[in-house]
Amino acid sequence: MMHLTRQLTAISGLCLTLSTPAIADLSGTQTIQLLDKDNSAHTIGSITFTHEGEQTRYQLHIDHSQFTDYFLSMKEMKCLEGPELWCHLPYPYASPRTISPDNTQWLSHDLLFMFKKPNEFGANFWNGIYYEFTVTDEGLVGQARAVDLNELAAPPDDLSIPPFAPMMLEDIDEGQRWLPSAVIR
Numbered sequence: 054m055m056h057l058t059r060q061l062t063a064i065s066g067l068c069l070t071l072s073t074p075a076i077a078d079l080s081g082t083q084t085i086q087l088l089d090k091d092n093s094a095h096t097i098g099s100i101t102f103t104h105e106g107e108q109t110r111y112q113l114h115i116d117h118s119q120f121t122d123y124f125l126s127m128k129e130m131k132c133l134e135g136p137e138l139w140c141h142l143p144y145p146y147a148s149p150r151t152i153s154p155d156n157t158q159w160l161s162h163d164l165l166f167m168f169k170k171p172n173e174f175g176a177n178f179w180n181g182i183y184y185e186f187t188v189t190d191e192g193l194v195g196q197a198r199a200v201d202l203n204e205l206a207a208p209p210d211d212l213s214i215p216p217f218a219p220m221m222l223e224d225i226d227e228g229q230r231w232l233p234s235a236v237i238r
Contacts, residue, residue, distance in 0.1 A: 079154070083101075084096055094236075102152070109152050113163050120133055120141065135232075137171070146205075148163070166182040167182065183199075191236070204217070
């Protein structure tokens, strides 16, 4: 009976291993790319992951040479140019800059963008983009979701909680947006 129990334990462990998807290694320096509708990659920087106990911290390095300076609504912005302007809006408040396989919200907050047509006047902060990331065996994969960035006009009540909750995000029409996804690998 003891031998049968060990065999069943080994088989169940093997099944668990086979059914658990592999996930990306959240360590070292990796490249951040935004993908356009044709799946062409636009490299915008890198991210360095370091492990500190049970936490994984990250440091973002945005390559501003890939962006053009714009002065929109009395604010200087770094924007990618294409069929739309895709302007990076760094999260303006303190954050722990931590990530885990089941929680990528702070990273999503550090990669906020606003889009607008090149011929439109000013900044439209209600046209916010929040990349909702999933940890996969291919790396971190983000899908663009719509969010109203006007919510960041005042600091959140609790700086330890990411202010954009999932219920505040909306689906976008990926065919209408220039850079509907992101990858980090």
